[in-house]
Amino acid sequence: MSERIHASYFIETPYPVEQAIDVMAGEQSSGTFTRLASETDDLRANHGAVVEHIERLDSVDVPSLPIRPPKARDGTPLYQRAKVTLSWPMANFGPSLPNLLSTVAGNLFELKEFSALKLLDLTLPTDFARRYPSPQFGIAGTRQLSGVPDRPLIGTIIKPSVGLSPQATAETVRQLVEGGIDFIKDDELQSNGPHNPLKSRVDAVMPIIREHAERTGRQVMYAFNITGDIDEMIENHDYVAAAGGTCVMVAIQSVGLSGVAHLRRHCRLALHGHRAGWGLFSRSPYIGMSYIAYQKLWRLAGVDHLHVNGLRNKFTEDDASVIASARSCLTPMFDPPTPGCEVMPVFSSGQTADQAVDTYQAIGSTDLIFCAGGGIMAHPGGIGAGVRSLRQAWDAAVAGITLDDHAIDHPELAQALEAFR
Template sequence: MERIIGKYYIETPYPLEKAAAVLAGEQSSGTFVAVPGETEELKERFAARVEKITPLDSVDTPAIPGASAKPGAKYHRANIEVSWSIENFGYNLPVLVSTLQGNLYEITQFTGLKLMDIELPASYGEHFIGPRFGITGSKKSAGVTGRPMIGTIIKPSIGLTPQVTAALVKTLAEAGIDFVKDDELQSSAANSKFEDRVDAIMRVINTHADKTGKKVMYAFNLSGEVDDMLRRYEYLVKAGATCAMVSINSVGLSGTKKVCDQGQLVIHGHRNGWGMLNRHPLLGIEFPAYQKLWRLAGVDQLHVNGIQNKFWESDDSVVRSIEACLKPLFTGETPLPVVSSGQWGGQAFETWQRTHTTDLLYMAGGGIMAHPDGPTGGVVALQQAWEGAVKGLTLAQATQQYPEFAKSVEKFGGR
């Protein structure tokens, strides 16, 4: 039978072999004590197996509290691999996650545990469609080739009326923007009902497309209860929209997959709440594992933070996240990494140097909206930055060559 492997980074005051065995037992056929019915035949078929233990260092202070350790105990760290037969959960994503994570974070044998990666069997590629649009479909829909998609977020995040939002989208479309999205805080506020916002914005986008042939991709935030999301999804399709946004951590795997399964709109996966899952170095889940789950659900675009971002995540972590998205998984489409968080054109140079890819959605909020020449100058400046980066120019050389980008450097360069 095919098996799924979970790769973990752990910390424990117990012998590593004992702690790993507890993990495998708790998350499969065992519990804290032997029980009737747990036969050797049953364990052979359904018990998890510890496949590999790689000891690392030991420390004096636990990463998180809660272990029943003796005074003066050492806390041992290791990478371990545990496998499960797919007979345990089949192709049920919520039960898969309950198995790979679930109660693990509450087991007293661990003072640290993070799911680092997942190895999935070939049959998962046959069962799950994955992203229907991904990089190829997203860029084709927006008419972008040879460069990243340039995008922005409606700011202020909440409070604008549909009419004011649509006027801003008109300015951005005329400036050459590829992508605009609702903020995750905006779905259907008191002064901006979802349908009213869709009507106002799509009139602008469709009119611009009729004139120019370029249809700006707008990610409308339809996050909510499943029935509401499906109703809003249908409304978007009828309005001629090309994209919907889902706050994936809030909506969950099943709700997100239901939206993705409709198959007519590009799904922009916003990972707000990510820090809660990842910020502690010995708790939660790492992005290589995380993105595989959402690819199975069918998300087409996935946030990865950005170089020199305004949040806590390191540049190395961002680069690893971009690489994880771009790494093929089975034979389906590859999700488009969404670079955002305090971005302006200045980070394009290091982003290019460290990833050498233009298969990105490069998003700037203030970096576009607060440009000295307004949103129009902001869009042009980002396009210039990426053109210069790909040509091999330094930031200083691009500043000399591109006037709009030079104004960005003057405005944002000291940040």
């Protein structure tokens, strides 16, 4: 295990930069707040974190996050910003995702030396790819399961989020499959509650999906939310599989890396990863984790799809961040011949036909799931017209035609643009 893990960070500190980073490296490897006799030079050489690179940035007069005031020095302290890369030997913890997370995103966020600290990226040895299951279906498998060979999968989310009975859910599904939808998912808030138990929902929904598949030759992919305790998830996964389902969904942050990896090793269906809680890591530019680093952990754990938000979304994330997130899902993690673990990005959150062209121009790929709730359900022409409007918008995007020009001969798209712009 001679390869090393590399992690890059954005930092801000009122202390000398090299001093602060040395504290960070020691805290996350062999050191503590003072040098111990047992921390020999050989031990530090074999197990200490190494500062690989420092790039000084600007400085500010006011700390970006609350910080214990440093000891008084001459003048007003400046808070120096920098990008830094640290590395660790694999011998410290081996190819273990939980212990990797404890190392690269653990106690370092609490160190008194820093008024900002954010994990930006990770580079991992191929031992991780050999240890963890990685995506089972990914992009190609999702296309095969859904019968959509080349265009984006047009999807939606069952709404209201909670409160619908299994029968009411099934009636919505009936309208969606008849309207030509490719992908349907439960909301992250709807898993196995007493008003709509998972098994009852499967029993109500799957006959509609199976009948549609028998009639058309193409099965709509429904991502049943099985988020729960591990034994419960395994049992409910098996129930979905026995009913002929092709996909299950988990709220990855709620289940955790070990939970997702355990489920993936058992899983026979596509695994849809919902990032509920992601804002806890991303909302502040001064603490947390970038999606570039975050998505690598879940790809190794084995999800096939990952949410990335959407352009002009209803949340706080800006478009540049959304596009960078989507591109990262499509970028291989490892050099050949090791599998690259690419996963299908899922666009959602306030999406309508209006975002299709901009999305395609920004990422240059149709390997994605484009989920619209209101953009389908609230279309003036009904659910089927909402689905058709999204397909028409993506046809225009790929053909290099403006939405307005394409809408001239496509009334569903014209209605969508009038309603949602």
